[in-house]
């Protein structure tokens with residue numbers, strides 16, 4: 001699915017954009033199902049809360065940004081369930097981390113027009129820490145995401161140092177401390193994308209994005225997949241941690257011979 005160069009680029013930089021992984025027909029169907037899901041089940045919020053807003057937004061914008069976030073679109077739409085097994089998506093993840101992959105989550109991050117929420121610099125690791133590094137997030141674009149729409153921005157190579165200390169706690173989404181990590185003094189590159197493009201990135205890659213200032217929605221859905229041996233940090237090692245195997249086969253290291 002991916003070329004050797006693409007795989008090497010991902011491991012070196014911590015991210016990889018694959019253009020048109022979804023065909024225009026697939027993207028059109030996914031986008032229209034997502035609009036139905038939003039209209040039936042969605043809720044508008046200001047986006048991630050937290051003290052980072054003071055550093056990233058002007059006073060008048062700090063509590064007035066707009067966002068629609070939703071987990072598990074497959075609870076409402078079979079079309080979205082099938083994406084968990086989409087062969088070009090899972091095939092790319094298998095090329096990056098190995099034959100057997102376990103699905104972890106699907107979440108919509110939609111930035112409505114004009115004041116669609118920004119995201120502060122962060123890694124995804126503190127949202128779902130696991131005991132390994134082979135965790136790939138995949139940002140599936142349902143709309144064109146030009147620079148002005150708050151396209152994803154990444155700090156290439158920042159995954160190599162592993163998890164970093166984040167500001168966490170009540171009233172805030174995990175984010176990197178703004179006195180050390182802020183676009184004013186950490187260089188990042190924007191990855192403008194088209195509907196149907198997918199950005200794969202390590203859950204240790206530092207990334208962020210700006211306000212959507214266009215008059216169009218910027219809807220993107222993040223899928224997370226990891227190696228099946230990886231387990232959430234803090235969970236008892238004897239507790240089964242099974243979720244959907246989206247590619248390959250999950251063997252049981254403790255299995256005995258049952259059938260011959």
Ligand SMILES: O=C(O)CCC(=O)C(=O)O
Nearest residue numbers: 109119124152209220222
């Ligand atoms: O969609 C974006 O612009 C950022 C999303 C993000 O930060 C994430 O998926 O962790």
